[in-house]
Amino acid sequence: MPIYMDRHELPHDITPEKLSELHQKDLDIEHKHNCKGFTYWLDLDQKYAFCLIQAPDREAVFNLHKESHGDLPTTIIEVEPNIVETFLGRMSDPETDSPGKLPKINDPAYRILMMLNLKHLNNLNSFKNDSGFKSHFKLKIEKLVKENEGVITSANATEILACFKNAKKAIKTAEIISLEKQANNFHDNAFTIGIVSGYPVTPDTNSFFEEAISHLKRVCTFVKAPIIINSELRATYHQEEGPKRKALKNAYILTPDDEKFIKKVCKFIDANWQDPKLNMDRFSQDMGLSKSQLYRNIMRLTEKPPNAFIRNYRLSQALERIKTQNGNISEIAFEAGFNSVGYFSKQFKNAFGVLPSNYSKSLK
Known part of the structure; x- marks a missing residue:
C-alpha cells in the first residue's frame, strides 16, 4: 500500500x-x-x-x-x-522511556535545504563534456555536509541537494564550500549555492519539499551570486545566533519582493521561451513593469539584460535536449525559439565554446 x-x-x-x-x-x-x-x-x-x-x-x-x-x-x-x-530522519515515533505509551512529540518538520547548482562553463570541454562536479571536490562537499549535521538527499552531474535542521550549520557549510571553491581554482561562476527553508508538504503541491526545491532551482538559475539566501532563512539564522551573530558578508540576501519577481519571471519564461516572437514589450507587459523597470530588476539579479537572459535560458534548454539526444540540431534550434540554425549554432558556441553539432557527436 x-x-x-x-x-x-x-x-x-x-x-x-x-x-x-x-x-x-x-x-x-x-x-x-x-x-x-x-x-x-x-x-x-x-x-x-x-x-x-x-x-x-x-x-x-x-x-x-x-x-x-x-x-x-x-x-x-x-x-x-x-x-x-x-x-x-525517521519513519516511526521517537523512542520513549515509557514502553507502550505514545510519546508527546515536539519535533518540527521544518528543514533548511541547500543546493549547489553547477553553471555551464564557457567551454564544455573544460569539464570533460560537462561531466559535472569533480569527484574529489564532491567528496569534500559530502564530508562538510556530514560534519555540520546535514545529509545529502540527492546528487547528479549538475546539482547537489543537502538538508539541515539548523540554519547556522547550513550557512557555515556553504561558506566553507565557497572558500574551497576558490582554493580549487573554480571559475567564479562555476556553481551557485542557494539556501532556503521549507516544509515537506505545502498547499497546492504534489511532492515532498516540492515548493522549497522548486524555489531553490529558480534562485540558483536566476541570481548571479556565490551564495544566495532568502530573507526568511536570514531571520531563522538571526534567531538561532542571537544578538552576537556574525554578519553574512558573503551571501546575497533576497528580499520577499525579489522572490516574488523571480517566481513571476520564471513562470513567464517557462511558458514562453519557445516562442520566437517573444520580445521585451510582451515580457514587460506581462510582468506589469515598464521596459526600463524590467531591465533594471533583471540586471540587478542576473547581471544580464533581459534579451540575454532569455537567450541564455533558451540555450540552456537546448543544451539539455542535446545531452539527452532529444532531436537533431535543427529540430532543437527551432524548438528553442531560434529562427535560424546558423544563428543558434553561433550563439551556442559563444556560450559554451563548442558548436552544438560537435558537442552532440562528443556525447555518442
Missing part, C-alpha cells in the same frame, strides 16, 4: 500533549479505514502537523481523521519512505 504525508494547520492552543491524544484517536480506529499510522511531526511555533500514514488512497487518510477527531488535513501527498527518512 502507498504511504502518504498530510499537513494539518492546527489551532493556536495546540500542545504536544493534545496532539498526542489526537494521534491516539487515529490509531484507535485506523483499522476501520485500512490505514496504519506511523508517526507525525509537530511545528509548534507555526502550528503545523505532518502525519505519516499507510493507506489505500488519499480518501482513506481524510476519512480516518474525519471520524477520529475531525481535525482535517489541508493537503495530502504520496511519499517514498526512503526519501522521508533521508530528509526527516
